[in-house]
Amino acid sequence: MPSRTVEDYLKHLYLLEKGGQTPASQVAMGGLAAAVGVTAGTATSMVKSLSDSDLVDYEPRAGVRLTRAGTKLALQVLRRHRLIELFLVQTLGLDWSEVHEEAEELEHAISDKVLEKIDTLLGHPDTDPHGDPIPPSTGSPKQEKLTPLNDCAPNTTAKVARVRDQEPEFLQFVDKHGLTPGAQFTVESHTPSADAITVRPHDREPVTLGSAAAGKIMVKVGR
Amino acid sequence: MPSRTVEDYLKHLYLLEKGGQTPASQVAMGGLAAAVGVTAGTATSMVKSLSDSDLVDYEPRAGVRLTRAGTKLALQVLRRHRLIELFLVQTLGLDWSEVHEEAEELEHAISDKVLEKIDTLLGHPDTDPHGDPIPPSTGSPKQEKLTPLNDCAPNTTAKVARVRDQEPEFLQFVDKHGLTPGAQFTVESHTPSADAITVRPHDREPVTLGSAAAGKIMVKVGR
DNA sequence: GATTTGACTTTGACTACTCAAAGTATACAC
DNA sequence: GTGTATACTTTGAGTAGTCAAAGTCAAATC
Structure with missing residues (x-):
């Protein structure tokens, strides 16, 4: 092993x-x-x-x-990591900003048997709390084509799909402003020269982000 | 650490x-x-x-x-181990014969934060699936006075309190005959010269055990 | 009291990982 | 093309844990 x-x-x-x-x-x-x-x-x-x-x-x-063998092993680790993250949020009620750290340890300790119980309990999910795809037990995860929030034009309506950062501080900010995966929003303005984009999540106050932050938020345009 | x-x-x-x-x-x-x-x-x-x-x-x-410090640390490990065992049985539905092995790994990986979430989810239990006491987060577990099944006289009615063996084979046997912690039974016969004791769990067929096996089953007499 | 036995300790060596610091190759600047 | 910065590799050493085998102690036996 x-x-x-x-x-x-x-x-x-x-x-x-x-x-x-x-x-x-x-x-x-x-x-x-x-x-x-x-x-x-x-x-x-x-x-x-x-x-x-x-x-x-x-x-x-x-x-x-x-190599192919190395990729296979890496995907198994990633599957464990991401299932554990979702489990910690959904079943144990931890905050999504802290589960990455926890999963770093647990991913090396959990057996296949326990992992599959968790997978079943969660209903065979395909993304973790950050929107990262959970690799299947064999094979590769399917990657959806996503757009960085950066690239959205004003008046676009879209849905947050994935938040690519594990910093608790950033995740708490994202959560506070209702931009967690699944959230729908409309782009109010986008002024590249000011390095700023303002979005209005449905049911929330608008929030303005710089491009560094907006680049970490991947969205799916439409609906 | x-x-x-x-x-x-x-x-x-x-x-x-x-x-x-x-x-x-x-x-x-x-x-x-x-x-x-x-x-x-x-x-x-x-x-x-x-x-x-x-x-x-x-x-x-x-x-x-x-030493005192060593004991404190040991109790923390044991608390983790036993809470994890109960969690694996109650929440994830693993068989009680296999959770000891799993917990051997997880007891070294789980954080205090996750552990306390588990403790809350389970309602602050005080024994694990084998009847072993779960040490509180500070202080020592309280030990109940228990009797080995060995020492029970015929016609005694008692309740299984604790099974002191982690061998999956033995645990499966115990489960199959309805002698898991909490089960009530009556001692039908006890013949020390034959090294045998026969007990009848309520709602089950009688089963005969040798003293080596019966010595691992701790019971609480009465009721 | 001498001997044997078994339990324990010591020693030397090995694996897996790590760092700091010294050495080397590449690439980029001029 | 020579010089220098940067990225990388090598080397030497250290930590934590392990085993096998040799050595030592103490208690039981005779």
Whole structure:
């Protein structure tokens, strides 16, 4: 069974590959080291050993990429993480801003048996509280095409689909203004020169966001 | 924060101290090593380091005993373990024969915050599915005086209070014959020379046990 | 009281992970 | 094309835990 450390490296590698837009290119060592929270030297030696286990392809000084086996393992970890997050919110009533931290620990401790009980209890959900897709037990998650809130024109009506940040402070802000996944809203104004976009969630006061914040909110236009 | 390994040593030490009857005497190294599942040498060196952290008192070749601080930590681990067991049975619907194993992992991963949510969800229970007392978040569990099924005379009516074994096979047997904690029964016969005791659970067929099995079932006489 | 046995401790070595610091390659500037 | 900055790799060392095997103590046996 892969160690907790291996699981963490693979998970972050997967997120970096997907985060880096479509060509799912090689990941730089520096980025991986920062994501996992170790020094560059540590990441190098760990990646070498992952490469020996055929979980990644590694080209020194070029970068690292998950193999098929590595991707499969990473998706299992991610599935655990995201199901646990949803479970903590829905069943135990934790706040969505704190469940990411909790799940970081539990994702390495939970058995398949317990995980599938949770999946059943929750009704086989396909997204977690942040709107991130929950990978199925085999295969890859299906990615919907989403638009960053940044790119919405005034008067657009849309629905929040995903919030791509795990900072509790940001998540609490989002929650307070009614922009959690599922929320519908209308874009009131968008002035790129002022780096600002104002949206009005249905049933809430309008709120103005800078582009850094708006870029983290992915929406589905329409309805 | 104590490592997972430290938590395991302290937990087993606590169980051995209590298991060894009232004078809560020193625990022999061999017993501890066997309980934790390491060689004797490993246990010696670990105990020395626990002693340096003032979690145990250690007298070479005599034995080891938890300090007040060690006991406190051990009780926290045990609380986590037993609340998790009950949670897995009650909320997730796992079989009581398999939750001990699962809880061995989860007891090291769960935060206080999640634990207290579970405690609330379950209504602040005071025993786990095996009848073992759940220590309160501070202080010691209160121990009820219980009688081993062994010591029951014929025609006694009693209630199963606690099953002191974690072997899935034994637990499944106990469940199958309706002798789980809470079950009431009457002792039909008890023949020490044949090493056998026959009990009839209310609403079930009678079942005969040898003294090794009957000794693991603790009951509360009366009603 | 000498010997044997069993329990315990010590020693040396190994795995898995980590960091700091020194070394090296690449790429970019000029 | 030479120089320098940056990113990466290598090296050496440390921590936490483990085992196997050798050594030691103490209690039971004779």
